[in-house]
Amino acid sequence: MISICLLPTALPELFAQSSSTGRLTLADRYGMMATILSTQSTQEELHLIDRLLYGLRRGRIEIVDELSSVLTR
Incomplete structure (x- = not known):
């Protein structure tokens, strides 16, 4: 069985980024x-x-x- 481990600060950062940009990406949804x-x-x-x-x-x-x-440059 595959174990999924998130970084301890991943969800608070996801929340802050989504709140400021007003967007929820595919990677964000997988994190949730x-x-x-x-x-x-x-x-x-x-x-x-x-x-x-x-x-x-x-x-x-x-x-x-x-x-x-x-964004990547």
Whole structure:
């Protein structure tokens, strides 16, 4: 069985980036999914996911089909 491990600061950074850009990328959605499926998710992490989903419902955040919002030059 494959084990999924997120970096400890991954979800807070994902939340901050999505909140500032108003976009949720494919990589962000996979990060959220990994957190939800993890048996070691903290209440704080689940609360951040709830806030992101609330932002989606209210139209403050949009789902985009880009892999990442990080710009490369």
